[in-house]
Amino acid sequence: MCDFDFGPLEAAYDYDAIKAAISRDILRSRKRRMWRYRELLPIDGEPTIGTQVGFTPLVRADRLAKKLGVRTLWIKNDTVNYPTLSFKDRVVSVALNRAKELGFTTVACASTGNLANSVAANAASAGLKSYVLIPADLEQGKVLGSLVYGTNVIGIHGAYDQVNRLCSEIAGKYGWGFVNVNLRPYYAEGSKTMGFEICDQLDWRIPRHTVVPMASGSLLTKIHKSYNELIKVGIVDSTPFSVHGAQATGCAPISHAMKRGTDIVKPVPKPETIVKSLAIGTPADGYYAIHAMRDTGGSCEDASDAEVVEGIQWLAEYAGIFAETAGGVTVASAKKLIESGKIPHDEEVVLCITGHGLKTQEAVVGKCGEPRLIKPSLREFEEQIYAKDTAAA
Numbered sequence: 001m002c003d004f005d006f007g008p009l010e011a012a013y014d015y016d017a018i019k020a021a022i023s024r025d026i027l028r029s030r031k032r033r034m035w036r037y038r039e040l041l042p043i044d045g046e047p048t049i050g051t052q053v054g055f056t057p058l059v060r061a062d063r064l065a066k067k068l069g070v071r072t073l074w075i076k077n078d079t080v081n082y083p084t085l086s087f088k089d090r091v092v093s094v095a096l097n098r099a100k101e102l103g104f105t106t107v108a109c110a111s112t113g114n115l116a117n118s119v120a121a122n123a124a125s126a127g128l129k130s131y132v133l134i135p136a137d138l139e140q141g142k143v144l145g146s147l148v149y150g151t152n153v154i155g156i157h158g159a160y161d162q163v164n165r166l167c168s169e170i171a172g173k174y175g176w177g178f179v180n181v182n183l184r185p186y187y188a189e190g191s192k193t194m195g196f197e198i199c200d201q202l203d204w205r206i207p208r209h210t211v212v213p214m215a216s217g218s219l220l221t222k223i224h225k226s227y228n229e230l231i232k233v234g235i236v237d238s239t240p241f242s243v244h245g246a247q248a249t250g251c252a253p254i255s256h257a258m259k260r261g262t263d264i265v266k267p268v269p270k271p272e273t274i275v276k277s278l279a280i281g282t283p284a285d286g287y288y289a290i291h292a293m294r295d296t297g298g299s300c301e302d303a304s305d306a307e308v309v310e311g312i313q314w315l316a317e318y319a320g321i322f323a324e325t326a327g328g329v330t331v332a333s334a335k336k337l338i339e340s341g342k343i344p345h346d347e348e349v350v351l352c353i354t355g356h357g358l359k360t361q362e363a364v365v366g367k368c369g370e371p372r373l374i375k376p377s378l379r380e381f382e383e384q385i386y387a388k389d390t391a392a393a
């Protein structure tokens with residue numbers, strides 16, 4: 001286990017000991033939460049924060065599979081994660097448990113929105129003081145989704161990279177526990193639970209293809225790591241798998257590097273996209289994400305704002321899941337990967353859908369039609385709705 005340090009760290013595990021200690025039966029005997037895999041998470045004791053997080057549904061989406069032209073499609077649906085409806089509840093619960101073990105009393109983060117929501121909520125329930133720093137121009141649902149918990153919300157006039165730089169300075173000076181700065185190694189490990197759960201829910205096997213939205217590239221890197229760890233500790237067989245990345249075209253530094261065939265990630269100084277949750281111009285884990293994709297034969301795609309909106313609508317109309325803009329990125333990018341044959345039509349794919357659509361309503365307001373308005377009268381219903389609809393059918 002790593003000792004606390006302000007530099008970049010990677011949690012270390014004794015895989016032989018873990019292999020001897022766990023089995024499929026032992027894991028399955030535990031609660032259906034992300035803590036089912038706690039031997040592979042970097043906390044010392046029993047978790048006391050975020051004990052309910054994880055084990056979101058893995059949904060088979062046959063109608064969307066047909067629309068996208070692929071044989072088998074699964075949605076890992078973190079739009080219903082607890083308590084703040086995004087995958088960030090996973091990383092925050094690991095980071096805050098560790099923060100508590102390390103004695104921090106004030107926790108904080110640099111965030112594109114979802115992380116702020118999760119830090120605010122989990123700190124509130126744990127009684128920790130919190131500060132969340134965000135770009136000032138985030139969606140209303142993301143801002144309100146932090147303010148409501150009584151946290152200190154600091155809007156920065158600037159892009160995420162500037163928010164992050166400021167947070168590094170504050171962390172160094174005041175010794176607060178920034179979940180994604182000085183606590184980042186613990187935070188990042190929490191992402192692995194999404195991959196552990198996918199394999200668990202597929203009856204202990206690794207899906208052939210996984211498509212993952214990327215901001216810093218951390219989630220993708222950690223899903224790759226989670227599959228390899230399950231192989232290492234003997235829980236799943238070593239079968240071929242590919243991890244693919246998805247970004248928004250208006251902020252696609254990792255996707256562009258992949259397409260250029262390099263691992264040198266060129267920063268995007270001014271992201272321009274409706275996908276604010278993924279708008280990180282200087283992705284900390286971009287290099288590692290590129291190698292994870294390449295090592296597994298994966299590819300990368302990116303989606304324009306219009307394609308993102310269509311992706312959100314397809315996911316809603318064909319799978320019944322209302323995702324935020326990052327979900328639109330994932331669906332639209334998967335569509336391109338399937339069309340280009342990078343994900344073959346006759347194979348199986350899991351889409352990681354990472355945040356709820358009610359938080360980014362601006363993206364689709366006015367683009368999904370309007371309710372048809374009538375008086376509370378059966379005659380009006382019959383004349384204006386039923387008669388027209390049956391005539392149209």
Ligand SMILES: *Cc1c(COP(=O)(O)O)cnc(C)c1O
Pocket residue numbers: 086087088114115213214215216217218219220277278324326354355
């Ligand atoms: C944070 C986030 C991601 C992934 O971020 P990484 O920095 O790449 O780990 C994906 N989707 C949503 C909705 C997010 O908030």
